[in-house]
Amino acid sequence: MDTYESLLAAVTAKNGKTNEVIDPATGELIGLAPVHGVDELSDLIDKAAAAQPAWAALSDDERRQYMHRAADAIEASAEALAELLSREQGKPLNGPNARFEVGGCVGWLRTAADTPLPVETLVDDGTTYAELHYRPIGVVGAITPWNWPMMIAIWQIAPSIRMGNTVVIKPAETTSLSGLALAAVMNQALPEGVLNTISGPGSVIGDALVRNAKIGKVMFTGSTPTGKKIIEASAGNVTRLTLELGGNDAGIVLPDVDPTAIAEGLFWGAFINTGQTCAALKRLYVHDSVYDAVVDALADFARNVPMGNGLEDQNALGPLQNKKQFEIVDRLVESAKASGARVVLGGNPERDAKGYFYPTTLIADIDPQNDLVIEEQFGPALPIIRYTDLDEAVAQANSLEVGLGASVWSTDIKRAREVASRIQAGTVWINAHGMVDPRVPFGGAKQSGYGMEFGVEGLKAVSQPQVVSG
Numbered sequence: 001m002d003t004y005e006s007l008l009a010a011v012t013a014k015n016g017k018t019n020e021v022i023d024p025a026t027g028e029l030i031g032l033a034p035v036h037g038v039d040e041l042s043d044l045i046d047k048a049a050a051a052q053p054a055w056a057a058l059s060d061d062e063r064r065q066y067m068h069r070a071a072d073a074i075e076a077s078a079e080a081l082a083e084l085l086s087r088e089q090g091k092p093l094n095g096p097n098a099r100f101e102v103g104g105c106v107g108w109l110r111t112a113a114d115t116p117l118p119v120e121t122l123v124d125d126g127t128t129y130a131e132l133h134y135r136p137i138g139v140v141g142a143i144t145p146w147n148w149p150m151m152i153a154i155w156q157i158a159p160s161i162r163m164g165n166t167v168v169i170k171p172a173e174t175t176s177l178s179g180l181a182l183a184a185v186m187n188q189a190l191p192e193g194v195l196n197t198i199s200g201p202g203s204v205i206g207d208a209l210v211r212n213a214k215i216g217k218v219m220f221t222g223s224t225p226t227g228k229k230i231i232e233a234s235a236g237n238v239t240r241l242t243l244e245l246g247g248n249d250a251g252i253v254l255p256d257v258d259p260t261a262i263a264e265g266l267f268w269g270a271f272i273n274t275g276q277t278c279a280a281l282k283r284l285y286v287h288d289s290v291y292d293a294v295v296d297a298l299a300d301f302a303r304n305v306p307m308g309n310g311l312e313d314q315n316a317l318g319p320l321q322n323k324k325q326f327e328i329v330d331r332l333v334e335s336a337k338a339s340g341a342r343v344v345l346g347g348n349p350e351r352d353a354k355g356y357f358y359p360t361t362l363i364a365d366i367d368p369q370n371d372l373v374i375e376e377q378f379g380p381a382l383p384i385i386r387y388t389d390l391d392e393a394v395a396q397a398n399s400l401e402v403g404l405g406a407s408v409w410s411t412d413i414k415r416a417r418e419v420a421s422r423i424q425a426g427t428v429w430i431n432a433h434g435m436v437d438p439r440v441p442f443g444g445a446k447q448s449g450y451g452m453e454f455g456v457e458g459l460k461a462v463s464q465p466q467v468v469s470g
Ligand code: NDP
Pocket: 143, 144, 145, 146, 147, 170, 171, 172, 173, 174, 200, 201, 202, 203, 204, 205, 206, 207, 210, 221, 222, 223, 224, 226, 227, 229, 230, 244, 245, 246, 247, 277, 278, 325, 328, 376, 377, 378
């Protein structure tokens, strides 16, 4: 069982090149993360490749038991992991935040361990016999972002190791300690060489990881522009990819809703992790007949959700994780204000403060083509667009190049499902938004990426299918 101090000591750099990791709530230094070079990466990939055959040779049951022991190790150090995550990422300990994320790691790891993937008999008609096996690919390269640095790491690691692959993982630079700490705790239970960590800039280490010929598959979550670079870098070796590239999720509120009843669900759909979530609600289309009531109910709820330093128990919203993201949100809200949109709440950050806090912001009566609507804000500022014609709202929801998630809000489930069928997104939730589940496949449409994570589909995605015939 680790304490915050022992975890931090285990993952901070002892020598060599380092990167300063800053607490986004205070601007203070948390610790120094190692910055590795491409030679170290190459050695590490060799180590992962050398360990892979023995890991794959274990029975499925033996690998599953290792995964459950790794989940036990996370549970034993859960409080220390949550504290490090809160300090480094900024998300509060409480609410759907740091403790929730560490708990999610345990849940996803155990579910990936227990999801069955039997050999499939494809044809057995007396003359032809063919069956489909899912073999390991080899070494999986995992590249994670800074918004859910532990949970997304588990999404990439858990199915990979279950299927007999070994993993080399590179966390985002601004949250490397969280990724390194999670792996260190899991490695208390896993055999040497199965889960390996490297840290350094994405443009150097991430790129070299994707280009290495011994990497058979890359799991990536991050921005669409970086995803496109990874596609190019993967071409040389025809490396398999799963790309989760975020989005700009639309929610459509139909005229039959009870505004007060949906306010909480709308709020957390948009503001979970202070809006820094790939499948968060990022633009809300509300029918004119309920528009004012929905805006008021949402504002009433939002006003009462405390934002502040994540280590203080009462807070449920934190700072933005980094300055670059603060500046993106600030620019987009300023563009909305300049266009004459109505600021219902927030929109007035303290730009000179040490922490990257951006207040909870609701912007109403906004032009559907405003930058805050059509660009991903990835922060606590929700544009609320008025519509009268549902077909027009669906067309606007579908008008962007991305399509990760979406939601429809209505008391008429049949009607909501019909609207859902017309939306171009990997997942459409009804009366909720962003409710991912380890048993249910998750992935994007259009430029939100390709490949599915979670459930049986997620296991297949980190496997080499092989037909055995005859
Ligand atoms: P990036 O996509 O650049 O970063 C994600 C990961 O990719 C990080 O580990 C990064 O490393 C790594 N990386 C960067 N360049 C390369 C490369 N050439 N090859 C391989 N790996 C690379 O996201 P940003 O942090 O720049 O965020 C920008 C925007 O992306 C945000 O504003 C938001 O809109 C979106 N985003 C979406 C996320 C999602 O969940 N889908 C998560 C985070 C951001 P390093 O950190 O060292 O640069």
